Amino acid sequence: MRLPDRWRPRLRTARAMLMLALAKLVVATVPFRWWRNSLGRASATASDTTSEGIQRLTADLSWAAHRFPFDAKCLPRAMALSWILRSRKINHAVVIAVRPRELRVSADALHAWIEVDGRRVLGDLAGPWIEAFRSPVQTRVGATQ
Secondary structure (H helix, E strand, O other): OOOHHHHHHHHHHHHHHHHHHHHHHHHHHHOHHHHHHHOOEEOOOOOOOOOHHHHHHHHHHHHHHHHOOOOHHHHHHHHHHHHHHOOOOOOOOOEEEOOHHHOOOOOOOOEEEEEEEOEEEOOOOOHHHEEEEEEOEEOOOOOOO
């Protein structure tokens, strides 16, 4: 059964809302060590997805975040998009970073974002940032662990 075209964006937004709610719940209740390996994807059998498709998924997630009654910070957003990209077999990295101590001006010294092919697609906030976590781990140019 094929959905009418007008329902496709609504379904993508509903999925993004579900993933965002799940991510917020996981961040609040589950230790990081238990869910960190669910983030990012590096595989030789990656799906060939266009930049427009990734932008659409990112826009769906942003739209869902604005529709929620609670504040969706960058980490749950990055987690939700990571899970959506993984389900579509799209290689990406999740990065969690901290702002250098001398440049911190607010309580939000941490930030998370998503990179696809080395380009930030979610969470492009001006730095500088010191990476504290990257998944998958990049060991050298073009190699992952």
